[in-house]
Amino acid sequence: xxxxxxxxxxxxxxxxxxxxxxxxxxxxxxxxxxxxxxxxxxxxxxxxxxxxxxxxxxxxxxxxxxxxxxxxxxxxxxxxxxxxxxxxxxxxxxxxxxxxxxxxxxxxxxxxxxxxxxxxxxxxxxxxxxxxxxxxxxxxxxxxxxxxxxxxxxxxxxxxxxxxxxxxxxxxxxxxxxx
Amino acid sequence: xxxxxxxxxxxxxxxxxxxxxxxxxxxxxxxxxxxxxxxxxxxxxxxxxxxxxxxxxxxxxxxxxxxxxxxxxxxxxxxxxxxxxxxxxxxxxxxxxxxxxxxxxxxxxxxxxxxxxxxxxxxxxxxxxxxxxxxxxxxxxxxxxxxxxxxxxxxxxxxxxxxxxxxxxxxxxxxxxxxxxxxxxxxxxxxxxxxxxxxxxxxxxxxxxxxxxxxxxxxxxxxxxxxxxxxxxxxxxxxxxxxxxxxxxxxxxxxxxxxxxxxxxxxxxxxxxxxxxxxxxxxxxxxxxxxxxxxxxxxxxxxxxxxxxxxxxxxxxxxxxxxxxxxxxxxxxxxxxxxxxx
Numbered sequence: 001x002x003x004x005x006x007x008x009x010x011x012x013x014x015x016x017x018x019x020x021x022x023x024x025x026x027x028x029x030x031x032x033x034x035x036x037x038x039x040x041x042x043x044x045x046x047x048x049x050x051x052x053x054x055x056x057x058x059x060x061x062x063x064x065x066x067x068x069x070x071x072x073x074x075x076x077x078x079x080x081x082x083x084x085x086x087x088x089x090x091x092x093x094x095x096x097x098x099x100x101x102x103x104x105x106x107x108x109x110x111x112x113x114x115x116x117x118x119x120x121x122x123x124x125x126x127x128x129x130x131x132x133x134x135x136x137x138x139x140x141x142x143x144x145x146x147x148x149x150x151x152x153x154x155x156x157x158x159x160x161x162x163x164x165x166x167x168x169x170x171x172x173x174x175x176x177x178x179x
Numbered sequence: 180x181x182x183x184x185x186x187x188x189x190x191x192x193x194x195x196x197x198x199x200x201x202x203x204x205x206x207x208x209x210x211x212x213x214x215x216x217x218x219x220x221x222x223x224x225x226x227x228x229x230x231x232x233x234x235x236x237x238x239x240x241x242x243x244x245x246x247x248x249x250x251x252x253x254x255x256x257x258x259x260x261x262x263x264x265x266x267x268x269x270x271x272x273x274x275x276x277x278x279x280x281x282x283x284x285x286x287x288x289x290x291x292x293x294x295x296x297x298x299x300x301x302x303x304x305x306x307x308x309x310x311x312x313x314x315x316x317x318x319x320x321x322x323x324x325x326x327x328x329x330x331x332x333x334x335x336x337x338x339x340x341x342x343x344x345x346x347x348x349x350x351x352x353x354x355x356x357x358x359x360x361x362x363x364x365x366x367x368x369x370x371x372x373x374x375x376x377x378x379x380x381x382x383x384x385x386x387x388x389x390x391x392x393x394x395x396x397x398x399x400x401x402x403x404x405x406x407x408x409x410x411x412x413x414x415x416x417x418x419x420x421x422x423x424x425x426x427x428x429x430x431x432x433x434x435x436x437x438x439x440x441x442x443x444x445x446x447x448x449x450x451x452x453x454x455x456x457x458x459x460x461x462x463x464x465x466x467x468x469x470x471x472x473x474x475x476x477x478x479x480x481x482x483x484x485x486x487x488x489x490x491x492x493x494x495x496x497x498x499x500x501x502x503x504x505x506x507x508x509x510x511x512x513x514x515x516x517x518x519x520x521x
Contacts, residue, residue, distance in 0.1 A: 022501075024383075027486065034219045034485040044223040 056170045059122045059137040062115055063166045064159040067105050072159060073134035076110035083129035088119035106132075113158060117142045117151040127171070136168040194275070194294055201274050205428040206236045208476065212428075215480040240421070248417035255321040262318025263415065263422035269311035270429035276300045277436045278362045280446045280465035283458055292465065293362060300361035301349055304437060305342065308392060311430065312338040315394075315401060318423065319411030330410025333491065334401035337391055340498035341398075345388035347506035348381040351513040352441055365445035370452065373444040380509045382442045384502050389434040391498070394427060396483040403488055435475035436468070443471050 019025050045052050054060075065073050076093035094111035096104045103109075126135050145151060160166045210225065210233065217224025225232035250259055280292035297303050312335050319331025352374055356364045368374055375382045391398040402410035412423045439445060446464030454460040489497065 027482075030485045031481060034481065037221055038218050040221050042218075042223050043221050046223070046226070 061140040071105040079129040080126035083125040208428040219484045243421040246417040258321035266314030266426040270426040322414035341388040341391035344502035348384040368444035371449040375442040397486040439471035
């Protein structure tokens with residue numbers, strides 16, 4: 001039979017030689033091998049202190065972006081919800097009242113916008129479907145929780161803080177490249 | 180204060196010191212073992228409790244104390260409790276006759292840095308060590324569990340087999356030194372006149388037997404997790420389990436002390452005569468002895484994390500068909516050399 005790899009070794013049931021019988025040379029060889037590992041660099045990443053960087057295209061928790069004036073970009077068109085293969089996104093649209101121009105960029109906005117993080121598979125389809133550059137996936141991780149109901153993220157958790165903007169330039173660059 | 184009271188006080192202090200040091204070292208051997216294992220496997224090991232994880236053993240001990248102390252319903256309860264007690268007791272007992280250093284002078288009195296200089300020292304060690312297996316046997320048997328029983332049976336047969344080889348390799352040392360007292364044997368290896376240079380084969384036999392006696396890998400058949408779930412201490416929990424594990428580390432420490440004393444000159448070191456002050460010489464001697472002990476402990480761990488476990492028949496084959504004939508031959512050759520040199 002032809003072997004799959006050329007690493008196959010023929011098994012022989014030969015008598016052990018004297019040096020094999022007394023085990024000591026093999027034992028010393030083994031000790032040498034392990035000692036060489038003693039001085040090698042450890043592979044461990046000391047996690048909370050040391051974080052291994054994510055890839056640029058890592059898809060984590062979502063963010064709903066605001067525009068440069070601080071108004072919400074989302075117009076509740078529902079394309080993200082349609083694109084979502086896990087059906088994790090729901091929203092209720094509302095009309096912008098007078099005097100709310102600072103808050104919402106266009107006449108229609110999302111009154112509620114919820115993502116069920118237990119359903120979400122972090123595929124990034126919502127990001128790709130969004131015509132308004134409103135939703136992006138960030139490098140943040142969705143943290144664990146004791147209660148299932150806490151995994152439904154509303155606008156309070158998704159919309160970015162006006163004063164602490166989430167940087168998504170890498171994601172945008174990626175998106176523009178794909179176009 | 181008369182002399183006898185001073186003597187008693189100093190001896191009691193010595194007992195407490197050695198007891199404390201033994202426990203402390205055994206505690207930190209658990210930490211040391213995990214660190215050595217980690218480094219040999221390209222890992223870091225425990226590093227969360229305190230700087231570099233040095234509080235890990237205390238955390239482990241605290242955990243052990245707060246665990247539920249479970250006694251199986253159909254076990255022989257008194258024996259179940261007695262088992263770890265015997266294991267711990269015998270482990271601690273052997274430290275009493277090891278000469279930790281040469282004579283020191285305190286309060287105008289000369290004392291050996293040794294709790295008891297018994298004239299049958301080595302026989303005492305062999306005796307106590309063989310009682311030690313009773314702890315494992317009784318504990319494993321009283322658990323009323325097949326795995327524990329298997330572990331206990333393996334431990335006892337392994338101990339009996341390897342004690343023979345160990346005893347025979349010691350006989351060669353006893354023939355050379357003409358004394359059973361550990362103090363005399365160590366004193367005769369003054370300077371660099373260590374027994375290992377005359378008894379290299381005996382040393383290897385003793386080392387292998389000591390690994391087997393301590394139930395250390397590659398001879399840890401009594402507790403092999405992959406086959407027996409932990410062997411004789413499968414049913415144990417809380418500090419009873421802690422006692423078994425702890426006794427094992429104490430045994431390792433004591434074995435290394437005995438190896439250092441019998442074959443590597445104990446507290447003796449080269450050029451020790453150049454230091455004229457006997458107290459300084461003695462203190463350096465003690466430090467040197469501990470250095471040797473730690474080297475052997477490291478060797479034990481190094482071997483553990485290098486070699487795979489022996490199969491049971493291989494273990495018996497190695498013990499009865501290789502080590503015992505070799506030890507006998509070694510004894511015979513030693514005897515012949517001594518006879519022709521007379």
